[in-house]
Each structure stands twice: as C-alpha cells, then as structure tokens.
Amino acid sequence: MKAISYAQTGGPEVLRLTERPIPDPGPGEIRVRVRVSGVNPTDWKSRQGVTTGGKMAFPEIVPNQDGAGIVDAIGPGVTGFEAGQRVWLWESAWQRPTGTAQEYTVLPVRNVVPLPDNASFDLGATLGVPALTAHRALTVTEGGPARLAPGALDGRAVLVAGGAGAVGHAAIELARWAGAEVVTTISSDEKATLARAAGAHHIVNYRTENAAEAIRKIFPGGADLVVEVAPAVNAELNEAVLAQGGTIAVYANNGGESLTQTIRPLMTLNARYQFLLLYTMSDTVKAHAIEDVTAAVAAGALRVGEEAGLPLHRFPLARTADAHAAVEAGAVGKVLIDIE
Known part of the structure; x- marks a missing residue:
C-alpha cells in the first residue's frame, strides 16, 4: 500500500511517499481503508519535533491524527463493527507510529467511530482534533x-x-x-x-x-x-x-x-x-465528547465547505508535504488529503 512517512524530524521535505505492507488487525483492532486524511497543526508540530525536543518517538512515523474511511477488516474480540461500515478516526498517531496518511491503517477499536449516514468523509476527517x-x-x-x-x-x-x-x-x-x-x-x-x-x-x-x-x-x-x-x-x-x-x-x-x-x-x-x-484529557471526557460530537453530526449541526464557513483545501497523498506546509502557513479552512 502507499503511505507517507518520515524517519527524521524536520520540515515538510522529510515526508516521503513509500510502499508498506498492508497491516493485519490484532485483538481489539480494526483495519480501515482510509478515504480522507485531515491535517492539523499538531501534525506538523509533531513532524518537526516541537513536542519531543526534536526527537523521533519511533524510528519511522506515518503522520496525521484524523481521518475517515471504511472498515476493511476486524480483529478478534471486536464487536459492533462490520466490513464496509463508514467510520471516522481520532488520535490515530497519538503514541503510535502510524497515522492516517496511508491507504490502510489499523487502530484500536476505541479510536474508530461510526460515521452517521448523512456525513461525508470530508466531514468525518475534520471531527477528531x-x-x-x-x-x-x-x-x-x-x-x-x-x-x-x-x-x-x-x-x-x-x-x-x-x-x-x-x-x-x-x-x-x-x-x-x-x-x-x-x-x-x-x-x-x-x-x-x-x-x-x-x-x-x-x-x-x-x-x-x-x-x-x-x-x-x-x-x-x-x-x-x-x-x-x-x-x-x-x-x-x-x-x-x-x-x-x-x-x-x-x-x-x-x-x-x-x-x-x-x-x-x-x-x-x-x-x-x-x-x-x-x-491528555481523561478517557471519560473523551468518550462523552465523541458521543456528543457524533450526535451533532447526525443532527446536521456540524458541516464543512465554503458554504458552511470552513473552506476545504485538497491534496493527493503524494503531495502530503504541500498539505503540511499549507497548514503551517496558516491556510484558512481545513486541509484534507485524498487517499484514493
């Protein structure tokens, strides 16, 4: 599968398009085919090593915390999800080496949330951070x-x-x-x-x-x-x-x-x-936020796009470096990466 990764901290130029094996989900995990990856300031700050004193948390990292896509495979012990289900993802790369800037990602079930039928993948990729x-x-x-x-x-x-x-x-x-x-x-x-x-x-x-x-x-x-x-x-x-x-x-x-x-x-x-x-919020606070945000999405209260006040800036996976640079430069709106 195609993925963006970096092996040293630094500017957008450290991001590389690579080929990686499709990961298999383990117990309590779900594999998601990512459709849209969302870029936040936290993503470029992590890439630069702002929060780690310039050090790499892992030898190689796939960036981006947020995303949306389709459940592709389910690991042992996972209930409440099925293949083909639309989902949104949060904290994908928090204390983990792989985020959403790749075609497939494997996450613990707690980081995968059903995406209401009325919500686009674009909206789903903006919900996390x-x-x-x-x-x-x-x-x-x-x-x-x-x-x-x-x-x-x-x-x-x-x-x-x-x-x-x-x-x-x-x-x-x-x-x-x-x-x-x-x-x-x-x-x-x-x-x-x-x-x-x-x-x-x-x-x-x-x-x-x-x-x-x-x-x-x-x-x-x-x-x-x-x-x-x-x-x-x-x-x-x-x-x-x-x-x-x-x-x-x-x-x-x-x-x-x-x-x-x-x-x-x-x-x-x-x-x-x-x-x-x-x-670093408590698990209870995060759980409540996920439930309420999902309810707001289902009610049509959260929207994206120019007409909703949040212009979208799109980049293909191969131009993830440009997407990161756009966020770092203060792009007005939301920067998204189309994985497919």
Whole structure:
C-alpha cells in the first residue's frame, strides 16, 4: 500500500511517499481503508519535533491524527463493527507510529467511530482534533454542562476567538447547537463571511473596531465562556469582557508561549483559566465528547465547505508535504488529503 512517512524530524521535505505492507488487525483492532486524511497543526508540530525536543518517538512515523474511511477488516474480540461500515478516526498517531496518511491503517477499536449516514468523509476527517477540542472548551465552565446537546448552553454567552479556524468553526457550530449566543472575533472581511456562515450570531473585527466595547455592547453582562486560541495576545481583551464567574478555555498558544495576566481583576471576577489538550484529557471526557460530537453530526449541526464557513483545501497523498506546509502557513479552512 502507499503511505507517507518520515524517519527524521524536520520540515515538510522529510515526508516521503513509500510502499508498506498492508497491516493485519490484532485483538481489539480494526483495519480501515482510509478515504480522507485531515491535517492539523499538531501534525506538523509533531513532524518537526516541537513536542519531543526534536526527537523521533519511533524510528519511522506515518503522520496525521484524523481521518475517515471504511472498515476493511476486524480483529478478534471486536464487536459492533462490520466490513464496509463508514467510520471516522481520532488520535490515530497519538503514541503510535502510524497515522492516517496511508491507504490502510489499523487502530484500536476505541479510536474508530461510526460515521452517521448523512456525513461525508470530508466531514468525518475534520471531527477528531477540532471538534473534540471544541467540545471540551465548551464544557469546562463552573456550573456548566459536562455534555452538549440542544438546550445545554441555553442563556450562555460564548466568545470564540478566531472563529475562522477549524477549532473555532467547530466551537461556533457546537455552541449554537447547544443553545448559546455566540460572538466571534475575526481579522478580515473574508473571515467574517466564514464565521457568519458557520452560524456566529455576532461578528467583531478586532482590527477595525474596539473589540472590548463591541463585545460588551453585545454581552452587557460579559462573556460566560471564552474559547481562546491566542491567550497571550488576548489577555487584556478577555479580562475586559469576561462575566462574573467566567471561564477562559485555552486550547492553543498562537501569538506567544508566555502569558502575562493582571491578577486582581480576575480575582474579583472569580474567573478561571482552563487549559486543555485533547491527548491528555481523561478517557471519560473523551468518550462523552465523541458521543456528543457524533450526535451533532447526525443532527446536521456540524458541516464543512465554503458554504458552511470552513473552506476545504485538497491534496493527493503524494503531495502530503504541500498539505503540511499549507497548514503551517496558516491556510484558512481545513486541509484534507485524498487517499484514493
């Protein structure tokens, strides 16, 4: 089978198209014929060795955490799946040497999820890192819901920073599905159009208007929850717009690794910062997120494509290096790799 792999950390140029044997599933495992592989920032950061100090976790690695495809073979002891079933994949390459940038992949059954009939493989390949991260960000508030469903966030004011990104897009859609009122910050008219298509009730361009004043006009009582992609850059803004008892859920470090925060105002607000990373969340939290995200997909609440606010950028398997480079360069929308 064809696969993309790398044997040393570095830039996109370390990725190579290779031939590998088709793997057989062992006990508790499923082999999936991958149709679409999704690329996330975590994939190029892993390839560069950002999280491993430049070291290779395995002698050779097939990248990419997310994907969607068709069940091809089932290992001993696996129930609830059958050959030909459509599925989506998550954490494919977490602490494992093989991800979804290949024609076939073998995964533990926990990393394989049935894909609702109304969902495309493109949508399935975007659910892992972005949607599961967004779910966690929306369920960390004190006194708030641990699960998402229609009505779970009724009456909540949610600010999504960077609503044109993949996680921001998923956060907008999930928050709306759960009943929240959503405002998002963007930096251009193009991104405003995308955030509006995703379903944001209110759009604030932080380059052309006073973001704090605009958000306070929308949410006089402040934002109950901020889904934050750039905490170092937005610390002052978040302090200015956060509601009493509000939460800032941080899922990325765009704009800087160090955060400087004024303490007393947040003490007065009884505010909280919640930092989160999908890979190290508890199994219970992940299980709940998978169930809720799948329900949202079945309800038509999660969508992809230009008309849904998440443009798709497609590459063939042989151009996986270009796909990684596009994500690293900040491509607006979602980068996908067509395996077939």
